[in-house]
Amino acid sequence: MPINVLVVDDSNFFQHRLKEIINAHSELNVVGVAANGREAVDMAQSLKPDVITMDYEMPVMDGVSAVRQIMAQRPVPILMFSSMTYEGARTTLDALDAGATDFMPKNFAEVSRDSAALKKKLHDRLLQIARPQRLARSATPAASFKAPPAPERKISLKGRVNLLVIGASTGGPVALADVLTKLPANFPVPIVLVQHMPENFTKAFADRLNRQCKIEVREAVDGDQLRPGLALLAPGGKQLMVEKRGMGCVRVLPGDSRVNYKPSVDITFGSAANTYDKHVLGVVLTGMGSDGCEGARLLKRKGSAIWSQDQASCVIYGMPMAVAREKLTDRVLPLNEIGSALAREL
Known part of the structure; x- marks a missing residue:
């Protein structure tokens, strides 16, 4: 069963390219495309995607506000796209504080030239952040993910850690x-x-x-x-x-x-x-x-x-x-x- 992805971006070019790149992987399926944060909030509720890609700067409602509302209503892994600037970094950190799971740089040149490295990175990132959430929602014992046992060794650290x-x-x-x-x-x-x-x-x-x-x-x-x-x-x-x-x-x-x-x-x-x-x-x-x-x-x-x-x-x-x-x-x-x-x- 494929992992369903909601793409959120106000650029028609990025909407088309992201959909194309994501659907190129057999385990990923774009179920919807939203052009602003308000549409993203509504579509996250109606489509119930497994993971969302989110732009940060959009009309009607920005990406950070959309993340905050989505996480308050129905938490879902969200991958932010961010500009590689100091201000872009600040916005991304705000989105992570609001509940976004991870982020990737929004690189127009890489998306335009159909970069194989970008495809692999995006596919891997979406699969990695979506799978644990899907396992957590599954009621079947086979889907449960057990941490390996780790014996706890209490070591006194006072005065020995520099x-x-x-x-x-x-x-x-x-x-x-x-x-x-x-x-x-x-x-x-x-x-x-x-x-x-x-x-x-x-x-x-x-x-x-x-x-x-x-x-x-x-x-x-x-x-x-x-x-x-x-x-x-x-x-x-x-x-x-x-x-x-x-x-x-x-x-x-x-x-x-x-x-x-x-x-x-x-x-x-x-x-x-x-x-x-x-x-x-x-x-x-x-x-x-x-x-x-x-x-x-x-x-x-x-x-x-x-x-x-x-x-x-x-x-x-x-x-x-x-x-x-x-x-x-x-x-x-x-x-x-x-x-x-x-x-x-x-």
């Missing part, structure tokens, strides 16, 4: 905000954040977190010193590594085309393991794929601790599942408990 590194992907912007807003201004451990996000988005995201949090949050710059009460966010399109110069600092390096994720949680976790030995706490939050698993393995070999988000509170239980499946997780926590646990135990 660096906190948190990695996330899909659902991460909202999850990171939930965790970091619960930390006090005098949080005693430096923090490094790795969120899968394109260039231009991470600056807007760091600025947003800085306004929301008691700690200071900013996009990392090469050579930034690590210090308590400061969280440095890895820039999109680049890699962030940790070095032990002075009290510790970060290196921001160009993204390598051989690495899928830029930034990569594995690379940052791995450098933290090499630099801080057993004195790291790595936290793996919601996200597709398994980035962070190999880095977590390196941290565990050095004697560091790993926490992960539980399945029930994840938007996509991919990255946390990977570390749990490999029995690398010391504690599995629901999202709403992670920030308070960090504040209490560190």
